[in-house]
Amino acid sequence: MKRFLLIILAMGLILFACEGSVTGPMGEGSVFLFLTDSPLNGVTSVKVNISTIELHRSAKTGAEAGTVILPPPEGPIDLLSLSGREVLLSSGEVPAGHYTHIKLEISSGTVVDGGESYPLEVPSDKVMIPTPFEVKEGGTISILLDFDAEKSVKITKTGGDNLRYLLRPVIKLVSIENNPQ
Numbered sequence: 001m002k003r004f005l006l007i008i009l010a011m012g013l014i015l016f017a018c019e020g021s022v023t024g025p026m027g028e029g030s031v032f033l034f035l036t037d038s039p040l041n042g043v044t045s046v047k048v049n050i051s052t053i054e055l056h057r058s059a060k061t062g063a064e065a066g067t068v069i070l071p072p073p074e075g076p077i078d079l080l081s082l083s084g085r086e087v088l089l090s091s092g093e094v095p096a097g098h099y100t101h102i103k104l105e106i107s108s109g110t111v112v113d114g115g116e117s118y119p120l121e122v123p124s125d126k127v128m129i130p131t132p133f134e135v136k137e138g139g140t141i142s143i144l145l146d147f148d149a150e151k152s153v154k155i156t157k158t159g160g161d162n163l164r165y166l167l168r169p170v171i172k173l174v175s176i177e178n179n180p181q
Contacts, residue, residue: 027137027138029136029139030092030093030140030141031094031140031141033053034086034088034143036083036086036087036145036146037080037082038083043149043155044115045080045112046078046110046149047076048076048108049107050072050073050104050107052069052072053072053090053105054069054105055069056068056099056102057094063095071092073089096135099135101128101130102128102129102143103126103127103129104169106167106169108120113163118163121166122166122167123167124168127169129172131176139178140178143175148172
């Protein structure tokens with residue numbers, strides 16, 4: 001029920017749909033991408049800036065293969081604030097068809113540890129999440145991803161008491177709910 005209400009509220013975001021959509025012989029459906037996380041011991045905040053969200057469509061169903069870009073969230077997302085809840089990351093109208101994966105580009109981040117804020121180094125800024133799903137014409141699909149901050153943030157000492165915070169994103173698919181209309 002909670003996810004259904006979020007879908008209703010997010011329908012307004014569809015007006016800001018895909019910037020670079022793929023065209024094909026089929027109609028469109030709606031995609032709602034949600035994010036959640038588990039807590040990270042010792043750190044009070046892990047904020048990431050997601051600059052690009054791409055859905056990759058295959059030619060499996062006879063449609064044209066290509067990339068659909070969803071609008072990124074405005075400003076940073078505090079992963080630790082997502083513990084135990086689901087937050088809408090993005091949504092939009094996309095061409096119907098078979099999709100193989102989601103790609104996120106993480107441009108930067110910060111960590112708050114012991115009351116101090118530190119830059120989060122992001123050596124590999126692109127994360128591919130294998131997520132096979134089908135968008136039906138006129139249908140709605142909700143995808144929940146878990147951005148695991150505990151497995152993603154690596155804290156290492158660089159000499160003395162200096163710490164280095166690295167982000168190696170671990171994001172996994174939690175669920176897909178397909179609601180054809």
